[in-house]
Amino acid sequence: MTGHMQGQTVMVTGATDGIGLVTARELAALGARVLLVGRNEQKGQRALADIWQAVKGANLAFHRADLSLMSEVRRLAHTIAETEAQLDVLVNNAGGLFQHRQETAEGFERTFALNHLNYFLLTNLLLTKLREAQAGRIVNVASRAHEGGRLDFDDLQSARNYKGWPAYRASKLVNILFTRALAKRLQGTSVTANALHPGFVRTAFGGGNPLVFRLAVRAAMMVLAISVEEGAKTSIYLASSPDVAGESGGYYAKSRLTEPSAAARDDAAAERLWQVSEAMVAGLAG
Numbered sequence: 001m002t003g004h005m006q007g008q009t010v011m012v013t014g015a016t017d018g019i020g021l022v023t024a025r026e027l028a029a030l031g032a033r034v035l036l037v038g039r040n041e042q043k044g045q046r047a048l049a050d051i052w053q054a055v056k057g058a059n060l061a062f063h064r065a066d067l068s069l070m071s072e073v074r075r076l077a078h079t080i081a082e083t084e085a086q087l088d089v090l091v092n093n094a095g096g097l098f099q100h101r102q103e104t105a106e107g108f109e110r111t112f113a114l115n116h117l118n119y120f121l122l123t124n125l126l127l128t129k130l131r132e133a134q135a136g137r138i139v140n141v142a143s144r145a146h147e148g149g150r151l152d153f154d155d156l157q158s159a160r161n162y163k164g165w166p167a168y169r170a171s172k173l174v175n176i177l178f179t180r181a182l183a184k185r186l187q188g189t190s191v192t193a194n195a196l197h198p199g200f201v202r203t204a205f206g207g208g209n210p211l212v213f214r215l216a217v218r219a220a221m222m223v224l225a226i227s228v229e230e231g232a233k234t235s236i237y238l239a240s241s242p243d244v245a246g247e248s249g250g251y252y253a254k255s256r257l258t259e260p261s262a263a264a265r266d267d268a269a270a271e272r273l274w275q276v277s278e279a280m281v282a283g284l285a286g
């Protein structure tokens with residue numbers, strides 16, 4: 001490995017498929033040690049084998065964790081803190097859209113738990129490690145779907161009225177608000193935090209939902225979506241490019257700084273979200 005990421009350790013969540021898998025592979029090709037995180041051991045081992053085949057001598061490890069459970073997020077963060085000498089980049093990528101409302105064993109609505117609380121808690125638990133890095137980077141995979149997303153602070157768990165697409169849009173709006181509040185807290189440190197839209201990407205996204213829903217997503221992807229290689233580019237750019245060294249608090253699409261929606265620039269909402277999220281995860285044992 002001779003790339004410019006040599007000597008750096010990167011963690012990519014949701015790295016067993018889609019955008020995360022390609023992000024992990026390309027960062028490994030740039031020489032980074034890559035920690036892949038996914039919930040499925042078999043898919044994890046397959047992802048390692050695929051990357052080793054594509055990138056000879058890649059420095060990789062797989063960690064199994066169901067990131068919709070905060071107990072698993074804590075276990076993962078603890079393991080990394082104990083076993084890894086350093087962590088330079090965290091790519092929060094694992095996410096999903098769920099057509100029907102489900103609650104995790106910890107009582108959180110699944111979209112909110114996986115797409116937001118996971119990003120929030122994992123990042124905060126790994127911050128000490130990222131601060132120790134020379135120039136730590138946090139990359140949060142959001143989506144253009146945040147446009148039109150609405151955040152109801154009185155019903156963040158969508159207990160009253162759940163619909164898959166609005167819950168997903170709200171969670172992606174939350175990714176950007178979280179990034180802004182985080183970047184503000186990181187000012188004056190060596191760690192940066194940015195969010196991104198990967199594009200509409202041909203992946204396994206939406207899997208696990210009813211057949212009609214999956215077929216509709218697949219059909220749209222066949223016609224409109226870009227390749228996974230293309231879709232991973234902005235994540236790779238934010239995780240590795242010298243162009244964005246020191247840049248923080250931004251939202252990127254096609255590897256360019258882009259203005260997100262007005263709701264995603266609401267710093268009062270970002271601050272409120274931080275407080276609420278902190279209280280939610282603090283209430284859990286572990």
Ligand SMILES: NC(=O)c1ccc[n+]([C@@H]2O[C@H](COP(=O)([O-])OP(=O)(O)OC[C@H]3O[C@@H](n4cnc5c(N)ncnc54)[C@H](OP(=O)(O)O)[C@@H]3O)[C@@H](O)[C@H]2O)c1
Nearest residue numbers: 014016017018019039066067094095143200201203204205
């Ligand atoms: N595809 C798009 O057009 C698009 C557009 C905008 C934004 N995004 C965002 O891009 C990110 C990646 O999406 P993708 O399209 O690459 O989706 P994907 O192909 O479904 O991949 C998602 C990855 O996350 C993992 N994952 C799902 N639930 C998990 C859990 N509970 N714990 C741990 N890992 C879990 C999946 O593991 P399994 O393989 O075990 O399911 C898989 O590795 C998401 O944040 C999504 O919101 C995607």
